[in-house]
Every structure is written in structure tokens, then in C-alpha cells.
Amino acid sequence: MTTDKTGAPTEVAAEHDRFTISVDGRIAGFTEFVDHDGQRIFPHTVVDEEFSGRGLATILVREALESTRASGLRIVPVCSMVAGFIEKNPEFNDIVDPITTDVKRVLSRR
Template sequence: MYTMTTDKTGAPTDVTAEADRFSISVDGQKAGFTEFIDHDNQRIFPHTEIDDEFGGRGLGTIVVREALEVTREAGLRIVPVCPMVSGFIDKHAEFGDLVDPVTSDVKRILASR
């Protein structure tokens, strides 16, 4: 998967899917990621991180949106453990019907990482 858009400064960004994360780069430089764990029919999002030097440019929103779109296309449910993912969903109701709660099973999966 490869998606290109621009950040708040107009710089080109690239979002790529990896085995356990979606990464975002700006002008070819890795700027951050959102991690995921696939379990049953769910994609658990435990952590999102944007490097400090790229802060305030909307990169977290770009990478989270792309990750959630791909998750939807894959037919998976979303478990937003990460506050950034949860906050994004709160502001974008179009993903609300895909959300599952953080259960004790999810917490066990995260603890075993």
C-alpha cells in the first residue's frame, strides 16, 4: 500500500503499510508510525508516534486516517487503545461503527508483547 498526500506545510507525505505498523514519511524521511496488532477479526492500535521535529504538521492525522481506511477495506474491527487513534475516531464518526472496546482479552494481548 502506498498513499501520497501533503501535510499542513504542503510537504509531500507517504504512508506505507508494514507488517505491524503504518509508517509516514515526509520528503523521503521517516517521520512516525501507528502500530497495530491483528487478532481474530480485530486490528488493535496500541501506539502512534510522530517525531518531535515533525510535530504540528498533521502527520498523526494523516497516518491514522490511512490506517483506519485500510483496516475498513480489510473488513477488520478497530480497537483504539492509542489515545491518538481514539481521539481521531471521536472526531470522525464515519469510523464509529467499526470500533470495538478495549477488553480484558485485548489487554492480555498487549501485555504479552
């Protein structure tokens, strides 16, 4: 179990199309994904304003990317939060793919 900057316990859970992060049983944010052709595309991440500044986005994105690696998928960081995290954490660079026309087409059909 991971704790946020206030020491509150957090839990990241995988759902059908997103990972959510909860604090003390309350959902505080999510990062959406679309799986396509061996890639996991991350278009959007949100943490509720009430929970901002507690490091939840970092916890959420790290666990989502670690799960993606464990699933054998590649990462396409469309979301600026995910892209920024990868920039600061280059250990994920080996499984990152660029945003292509195909990725944009997949996202436009959502």
C-alpha cells in the first residue's frame, strides 16, 4: 500500500478503461486508457481538486505504467500528465511509442 504526501493510504485499481486512485475509500482521480494493437494509449488523467498537491497523480500514473509494462503492452502518452511523468522517470522510455496518425484515429472513434 502506498501513502500520499499527507500519509493517507491510497489504492490504485484497474477498471475496464481506466485506473482509479482512492484515498481512504474515496475515488480521488483516474487515468483513462485505450488498448489497441499492443499499445496502451493514455489520453487523459484527472485528480479532483480537493486532493491536489498530495502526489496522487504521480502514484496513479506510476502504478498504471507498471501495470502496462507487466501486461506486455507499450505506452502511448497522449496525456500531458503521463508524458511529463515519463520525462521525469526514464525507466519507462523503453516501452514508449510516439503519437501516430493511427493513435489519433483510435482516439477519435471513442
